[in-house]
Structures are given as structure tokens and as C-alpha cells.
Amino acid sequence: MKNTAPEKEEVEPQVTIVDIEEGVPRSRKCKTRVRRFGSVLRKSFQHSDKSEASPWPKIVRKVLYLQTVTLCLAVIGYVIYHALLLALIRRITPPAPPTNGLTKIVSSWVEPGTVTPAPPSWLPQFSRDVQPKAIHSHNDYWRRVPLFDALALGITGVEADCHLVNGELYVGHMAGDLRSSRTFRSLYLDPLTSILTNQNVANGVASSSTINGVWDVNNTQGIVLMTDLKTEGFATLAAVQEQLEPLRQKGWLTYWNGTAIVPGPITHVGTGNTPFAAVLNSSYSNSTYRSVFFDAPLDDLSSDLYNASNSYYSSVSINKVFSGKLRISHRGLSKFQLAIARSQIEKASSLGLVSRYWDLPAWPASTRMTVWEQLEDLGVGMLNVDAIEEATRWNWKWCHVLGLTLC
Known part of the structure; x- marks a missing residue:
């Protein structure tokens, strides 16, 4: 009868994560760690006991997982939105006055x-x-x-x-x-x-007839x-x-x-x-x-009465020009209204007069600034304003963004 020695069990060598990653590039190590963290997070929510008869624990865990992800995304979005908003405010805020x-x-x-x-x-x-x-x-x-x-x-x-x-x-x-x-x-x-x-006081150093x-x-x-x-x-x-x-x-x-x-x-x-x-x-x-x-x-320059020898401004209430069905909307001047204003401004300029519209929209602020920008783009001679600080110091082309009025 042969005596056979009991076979020794082969023990697999324990390989640590450090041993595995020693030859792995750093970028792959980072990806591995990210995947491992994601796997642990999923398992923490997906863990289930086969002995559980009710499906509710699993449903609750999934709901908690979705809520956590949604909350994280909402926080990230909130931070990004307000960071952009603050950067925009800093961008358009005028410098200190001289x-x-x-x-x-x-x-x-x-x-x-x-x-x-x-x-x-x-x-x-x-x-x-x-x-x-x-x-x-x-x-x-x-x-x-x-x-x-x-x-x-x-x-x-x-x-x-x-x-x-x-x-x-x-x-x-x-x-x-x-x-x-x-x-x-x-x-x-x-x-x-x-x-x-x-x-015009002479400074004692230089004088001028100007x-x-x-x-x-x-x-x-x-x-x-x-x-x-x-x-x-x-x-x-x-x-x-x-x-x-x-x-x-x-x-x-x-x-x-x-x-x-x-x-x-x-x-x-x-x-x-x-x-x-x-x-x-x-x-x-x-x-x-x-x-x-x-x-x-400004709305009646068809005659030859008015010219640079007797007039300087050529003005009209903008609400007189655009009333009734032509009333200015909250979006500002329409294409048709812009065409009318352009023809009046060009007529005044041809006579050597400075065009000016008064009674401009005062509210909402977004409409006021839109009309300012539109008149400036048309080449109006003088922009008539009540809110002088806003008109002169703020970049009103950027005052109404992200659903907010910043000026």
C-alpha cells in the first residue's frame, strides 16, 4: 500500500492594489479609483438580501440614490449659475467715478x-x-x-x-x-x-484765443x-x-x-x-x-421752414409717433417702427438738425434699455433720458440677462 503524502493546497499569492497599480500609468490609476468609488456607491444603494421577501427596501434604496444624484446636480448647477451671475455683474459694473x-x-x-x-x-x-x-x-x-x-x-x-x-x-x-x-x-x-x-482764465504760462x-x-x-x-x-x-x-x-x-x-x-x-x-x-x-x-x-419736417439756421433739435414724443396699434411693446421697437424712426432721423440729419425722441418708455427697465439701444443703433442725434446714471455709467446692452435686470 502506497503511502501518499497529502497534497499541499496551492495558496494563491495575495496581490494588493498597490502591487497591481505599480506599473499602471497615473491616469489609469485615477480612472480605476473613480470606477472603484462609483462601484462602492452603487453597491451601497443596490445591496439586497435574498431573504428579503418585500421589494420595498430595494425601491427605497433606488429612490434615495436618485434623490442624492439629483441633489448633487442641483447644487452644482446652483453654484455655476451664481458664479456666472457674479462674474457678469463684475463685468458690467461701472468703475468708480473720477x-x-x-x-x-x-x-x-x-x-x-x-x-x-x-x-x-x-x-x-x-x-x-x-x-x-x-x-x-x-x-x-x-x-x-x-x-x-x-x-x-x-x-x-x-x-x-x-x-x-x-x-x-x-x-x-x-x-x-x-x-x-x-x-x-x-x-x-x-x-x-x-x-x-x-x-477761460489765462494760466500765466500759455494763452489762447480759443x-x-x-x-x-x-x-x-x-x-x-x-x-x-x-x-x-x-x-x-x-x-x-x-x-x-x-x-x-x-x-x-x-x-x-x-x-x-x-x-x-x-x-x-x-x-x-x-x-x-x-x-x-x-x-x-x-x-x-x-x-x-x-x-x-421731428414728425413734421416736410416743409422748408426748419434748418440749421433757425433750429437745433428736432424732437417729438415717441408715444405720439407710435400710438394705438403701433404702441411700443415690451420687446422694444418692431421692424416697422424702426423703419419709421430711421426715416425721421435721416430727414433731420439731412437738414443739419439733431434728432431727439422724448417720452421714452420708463418701465420695465428692460424695455427702456432696449429702446435706448435701438435708437443709438439708428444714429439718433441726442438720447433723451430720465435715468441719467443708468444711461451714462452702465453698459445697458448687458443690463438684462439671465432673466434678471442687473442695472
């Missing part, structure tokens, strides 16, 4: 006549780093700081509603708004006189001072012209000399009750000299 004489005046401004001595209307480096913009400050006297708020933002057109009461010109929208401290002189003419006087305007970066760029006459036109315009006489004598007003326009730092435009006849002929206007210009009707 520090110059204008910003200092705005910060310290008080109502005329309330303190003695009155705060200055001009300070050194008056409009440094301010870029002039073809924007009209509608109802400018409603600003916290009339005139200076607009100038600090580079706005080149301001508007004052003038009421002639007992020989004085008061500024306000309606008669009930008038106050003794808020006159055409105190809010506009006196500050402009101080500004232009100081802008008359400097408000803007340091472009001293030949003028501003438009529009008077919207609320009381009887002939008498009110005569009072405005009389108060402008000191500026006229210094050569600060743009005028027509009978053959051409001679530009000055200030262009005076009359609107509201301003009589066209008085613009053409008065104590201050005739065929060889005219320093007041009319606000011609």
Missing part, C-alpha cells in the same frame, strides 16, 4: 441762497476724465443737483422749464413747484458763468441749454434772452451770423411755448444774427 472738481461740487451742493457764502460752482480740474456724451438730461431741474449731476456724468444737454412770474424766471415743472430760490439764474446761468469764466467749454478732455465740445417755456411764449422768451445777454456779450453762445453757424460753449434751444416767429425775429434775433434756436417737430 475724482474732479465736479464730483466735489456735487457732494457739497446745497440749495441756492441757503448758506453764506455759497459753495463754489467751479473747482480746479473741473471735468477731468469726464467723457462728453450725446445725452439730454430730461427735466434736469428734478435732479438732486441740477446741472452739476448731468455735467459730472458727461451729459451734454440739460433742460429747464421756465415760468415768467412778476418779471422773474422760475424753474419748475408746474406752477406749484416754484420756489424763490430756484430761478433760471441761480440754477443755471450763474453756475455756467462761473464755470466758463474759470475755464474759447474753452465745460469739458477738459474736449474743450471745443459745447453743451445744449434748452428752455422749455411754460408761460406765454413771446414775453417768456424775451426774458430768457435778456438774462442770457451777459453770456452773449462774452461770445459764449452759439449763433447764426447770416451765412453759417458759429459754435460756442453753450447752444440755447427754445421749446414748449417758444414761438418760432420770435426765434426768427426779435430784439435778439434777425436775419444776420440769431443766438436762440428752435426745437423743430
Whole structure:
């Protein structure tokens, strides 16, 4: 009988993960670890005991798995959305305003006549780093700081509603708004006189015969001072012209000399009750000299009445042009409306006039900014706005994105 030695069981060598991965490239190691983690996660949810008779534990585990995955995806989406939103806000947020004489005046401004001595209307480096913009400050006297708020933002057109009461010109929208401290002189003419006087003082180093305007970066760029006459036109315009006489004598007003326009730092435009006849002929206007210009009707330029010799702006309420079935929608101007506006703007330009639409949509903000952009693209001469900070400092082409109004 043979004695056979019991066969030894062959023991498989234990191979660790480290041993397996020693020769594996790093990228494959990472993929392996990711697959292993995913496998463990699935098993933790898919584990089932064959002895379980009810299917509900398995269903509950699957539901929990789906909820966990959904929650993770939602958190990731939320983070990405808000990261993009914050990046966009940083992208369109305007830089800090420049520090110059204008910003200092705005910060310290008080109502005329309330303190003695009155705060200055001009300070050194008056409009440094301010870029002039073809924007009209509608109802400018409603600003916290009339005139200076607009100038600090580079706005080149301001508007004052003038009421002639007992020989004085008061500024306000309606008669009930008038106050003794808020006159055409105190809010506009006196500050402009101080500004232009100081802008044209010889510095002792170099002098020039050129008359400097408000803007340091472009001293030949003028501003438009529009008077919207609320009381009887002939008498009110005569009072405005009389108060402008000191500026006229210094050569600060743009005028027509009978053959051409001679530009000055200030262009005076009359609107509201301003009589066209008085613009053409008065104590201050005739065929060889005219320093007041009319606000011609933008929707009625078919005649040969209005041209650069007697008018500057050519304006109309946009709601007059587009009313009833042509009313502006929340999406802005339609193709048909754009064609009408383009023809009016081109007609005004051909006559040497500056086109302007007022009464633009104010709300919602997305509609307002869309119409601004559309008019700018059409080449409108002056963009009439109420929200001057938004119009001048924000990139309003990007203000309405991701379903949010960011400006």
C-alpha cells in the first residue's frame, strides 16, 4: 500500500492594489479609483438580501440614490449659475467715478441762497476724465443737483422749464413747484458763468484765443441749454434772452451770423411755448444774427421752414409717433417702427438738425434699455433720458440677462 503524502493546497499569492497599480500609468490609476468609488456607491444603494421577501427596501434604496444624484446636480448647477451671475455683474459694473472738481461740487451742493457764502460752482480740474456724451438730461431741474449731476456724468444737454412770474424766471415743472430760490439764474446761468469764466482764465504760462467749454478732455465740445417755456411764449422768451445777454456779450453762445453757424460753449434751444416767429425775429434775433434756436417737430419736417439756421433739435414724443396699434411693446421697437424712426432721423440729419425722441418708455427697465439701444443703433442725434446714471455709467446692452435686470 502506497503511502501518499497529502497534497499541499496551492495558496494563491495575495496581490494588493498597490502591487497591481505599480506599473499602471497615473491616469489609469485615477480612472480605476473613480470606477472603484462609483462601484462602492452603487453597491451601497443596490445591496439586497435574498431573504428579503418585500421589494420595498430595494425601491427605497433606488429612490434615495436618485434623490442624492439629483441633489448633487442641483447644487452644482446652483453654484455655476451664481458664479456666472457674479462674474457678469463684475463685468458690467461701472468703475468708480473720477475724482474732479465736479464730483466735489456735487457732494457739497446745497440749495441756492441757503448758506453764506455759497459753495463754489467751479473747482480746479473741473471735468477731468469726464467723457462728453450725446445725452439730454430730461427735466434736469428734478435732479438732486441740477446741472452739476448731468455735467459730472458727461451729459451734454440739460433742460429747464421756465415760468415768467412778476418779471422773474422760475424753474419748475408746474406752477406749484416754484420756489424763490430756484430761478433760471441761480440754477443755471450763474453756475455756467462761473464755470466758463474759470475755464477761460489765462494760466500765466500759455494763452489762447480759443474759447474753452465745460469739458477738459474736449474743450471745443459745447453743451445744449434748452428752455422749455411754460408761460406765454413771446414775453417768456424775451426774458430768457435778456438774462442770457451777459453770456452773449462774452461770445459764449452759439449763433447764426447770416451765412453759417458759429459754435460756442453753450447752444440755447427754445421749446414748449417758444414761438418760432420770435426765434426768427426779435430784439435778439434777425436775419444776420440769431443766438436762440428752435426745437423743430421731428414728425413734421416736410416743409422748408426748419434748418440749421433757425433750429437745433428736432424732437417729438415717441408715444405720439407710435400710438394705438403701433404702441411700443415690451420687446422694444418692431421692424416697422424702426423703419419709421430711421426715416425721421435721416430727414433731420439731412437738414443739419439733431434728432431727439422724448417720452421714452420708463418701465420695465428692460424695455427702456432696449429702446435706448435701438435708437443709438439708428444714429439718433441726442438720447433723451430720465435715468441719467443708468444711461451714462452702465453698459445697458448687458443690463438684462439671465432673466434678471442687473442695472
